[in-house]
Amino acid sequence: MTHDHDLELRPTAAQTEAALHPPAGRTGGDLVVETLCGLGASTVFGLPGQHALGMFDALRRSRLRYVGLRVENNAGFAADAYGRITGEVAPLLLSTGPGALMSLAALQEAAAASAPVLAIGSQVPVAGLGGGRHGYLHELRDQRASFRDVVKSVHTVRTQSQIPSVIAAAWESALTAPHGPVWVEIPQDVLLAETLLPQVTGVDATPHDLVPRPELTAVAADLLTRAERPVIIAGGGVVRADAAGKLRALAEKLSAPVVTTFGGKGAFPWEHPLSLRSWLEDRHTTDFLEEADVLLVVGSGLGELSSNYHTFAPNGRIVQIEADLGKLESNHPALGIHADARLALSALLETVGERDDPAAPERVRQVLAAVRERIEAQDLALEQDVLASVRAALPDDSPSFWDMTILAYWAWSAFDARRPGTMHSAQGAGGLGYGFPAALGAAAADPTRPVLAVSGDGGAMYSIAELATAKQYDLDVTWLIVDDGGYGILREYMADAFGEATGTELARPDFVALAESFGVRGVRTSPEHLRADLTEALTTPGPSVVVLPAVLRMFAPTHLGTS
Secondary structure, eight states: OOOOOHHHSSSHHHHHHHHHOOOTBBBBBHHHHHHHHHHHHOOEEEEGGGHHHHHHHHHHHOEEEEOOOOSHHHHHHHHHHHHHHHHOOOEEEEEETHHHHTHHHHHHHHHHTTTOOOEEEEESSGGGGTSOOOOTTTOSSHHHHHHHTTSOOOOEEEEEGGGGHHHHHHHHHHSSSSSSOOOEEEEEHHHSSSSOOOOOOOOOOOOOOOOOHHHHHHHHHOOOOOOOOEEEEOOHHHTTTTTTHHHHHHHHHOOOEEEOOOOTTTTOOTTTEEEETTTTTHHHHHHHHHHHHHHEESOOOOGGGGTTTTTOOOOOOEEEEEGGGGGTTSOOOOEEEEEEEEOOOOOHHOOOOOOOOTTHHHHHHHHHHHHHHHHHHHHHHHOOOOOHHHHHSSSSTTTTOOSSSHHHHHHHHHOOOOOOTTEEEEEETTOSSSSSHHHHHHHHHHHOOOOEEEEHHHHHTTTTHHHHHHHTOOOEEEEEEEEOOBBBHHHHHHHHHHSSSSOBOOOOOOOOHHHHTOOOOEEETTTTHHHHHHHHHSSSSSOEEEEEEOOOOOOSSSSTTTT
C-alpha cells in the first residue's frame, strides 16, 4: 500500500539527476546559502570576516540579496528591523570572535523585542573547537557561551551534512512564538571545503502554533464577561501576532478600555473612544489600571516600563496571555495563559459574553483629560510641537525607528502610531545606536515607503558609518538627529538625582556637512520649519539627514511620588 506522503518523499527525475550530478566547485558556504534559499530567505545582512569568507563567496552564486553594513552591531539592528517589518526570519552573516561579539547588543534588543533574527557566524577550524588554546585568529574558549544568555537557541555545526538540518532547526526556533534571535556557528574549514553533497532544494522548518488551553480561556472569558470594570493592556505580542483586529473586536464586545504598552504602539486605534493611549508613565493611568476588577494583559510581561517602574499594584484579577513562558506571571500573580496572542484572542472572542457599558468612554476621557492637564502645567510646548511636527510629516503607513533619546521617550507615551507595526524603538534592551541602522533594514524590507529614523546626537555617533550604507544601496531613509550637545536624557537624570551631570557633554561634528561628505542630502532645521523640512525629506527618494538643534525636556515622572 502506498500513502500520499510516501509519494511526496520520492524525488522527481529532475531532482534525482541534480542530486547525482551537483555542480562542481561548491563548498560548505554554498550549503548555507542554498539552505537559506530553500527556507524562503530573499535578503541577508552582515559583514564579512576571514573565517566567514566561504559564506560570502557563496552569496555570488545564489539569488540572495546582500545588504552589507559597516559595523556588525548595526547589521544586527538592520536584521532586527527587517524581521519586525516582514514577520520573516532575517539572516545575519558574521565572522568569528570580534565580529560575532560586536553583534551581541543588537541581538539582545532582538531578543527583548521578539524579532526573528538568524545569526550565522563562523568559527575557528574544527580542530579548535572544545576549549583548547590553539592560537587561531579570533579564537574564543567558548564562543557559544557568549550568545547562550542572549538568544533563544544556540546551534553548532561540525560537518557539512549537518548544515541544512541545523539551519532549519534554528529557523524554526526563530519563528516559533515568541519569535527571537538564534545563533548558528560553523567552522571555517567546514565552510571552505568543497562539498560533494547534493544541492539543497526544499527545506521544511514550519514553526509550531502556540495554542491556548481551552479550560483556561473558558475561565478567562467568564471573568471578563462578569467583570464590572474590565481593562485591557495590549503589548508588543499583539502587534507581532497581527492581532490588532481581534483586540479591537474583543474590547468593543466587552466595552473594555485599552492601554497599549510602548512595544504595543498601534495595537489599538489612538482615537477610539475606549483608547487610553500609551500614557503608562503617568499616575492617572496607573490608578485607573489598579481600579480594574479584571485586567486582561495581552502580549506583555508588565515589566519596568509597562508598570510605571514597578509602582503598579493591581487590586483586581489579572488574566495574562503571553507567548514567552518566562514572562508569564513574572511580575504579578495571574491566570496565566501560555499562548500566541492572536490564537488566544480568537478563543476569547468566541466565548466571552457581550458587555454594554456606556460609561466606559467617559471614564477614558476623564483619564486622558487628567493626563493632559498634568502635562500642560509643565511648560513643555516645544516638546509637544516637535513631536506634532514629526507626526504631521510622517505618512501614516511609513515605519519609524527611534533611538534612546528624549524625543523617543516622548513618543512612547504621546505619539500616535496610527498603524500596527509602524513604530519601533530600542526600549526592549535600551541600547544606543538603534534608530538609523534599523531604519535601513526596514527600507531594505520595503522600498515602497519612506522610513524615518530618530536619534539624538550621542546615539547618532554610533551609526555615522552607516551613511555609507544608505548611500551605497540608495535606501529611502530620512534621519532626524536632535542635537542637544550630549546625552540629553542622562544629563537630565543625573541633574535631577545628583544636582549636576558628569560625562554627558559631547563634542559633535557638523552633521549636515558630514552627511554631504557621504553624498547624502543634509539640512539644518528649526522647530518652526521642522514639519516642512521633514516632509520634503520624506517625499524625496533616497537617504537624507535633517538636523534639529534643540534642547528638549522630559515631562515630570510620577513613579517617584513627587508629582
